[in-house]
Amino acid sequence: MLVSDLVEDLKAALDQFPIASDWRVGVATYTDGPGSDITVMYVGSYSVEPDDEVILVPEGLGSYFKLEDRPFTASELLGWLQARPELASFPAYAKSDAIELPDGTIVSKNEPLWGTGVQDAGQIVYFYYGTRAEP
DSSP: OBHHHHHHHHHHHHHHOGGGGGSEEEEEEESSSTTSOEEEEEEEEEEEETTTEEEEEETTTGGGGTOOOOOOBHHHHHHHHHTOGGGTTSBEEEEEEEEEOTTSOEEEEEEEEEEEEEETTTTEEEEEESSOOOO
């Protein structure tokens, strides 16, 4: 998913669920592969990486990358992305894991985003990452 796709999906979700503009943003993945339950985590921060990628970072992982966790809403993320059209062609990823090695080096795994969902009961707009469900 490119940032332009993320913006279009986010706009479509907010058009369909206007109340969701004030909801938190999250990332979600299947727990045991496509068709299983999903795990959803709030996103605590986002960043633009030097290699032209936009990364959504789940709460609790930001400290590894010197990013402050701060709650933000779907409309805040949309506004931030729309104000930066130069990011439109960048791929969008979720940080799914981060480990600090004994020498202090941080190793992380970025997984591409591939879909969007809205969870009314949990009041969250989320983006899927990881193993993709095939139609």
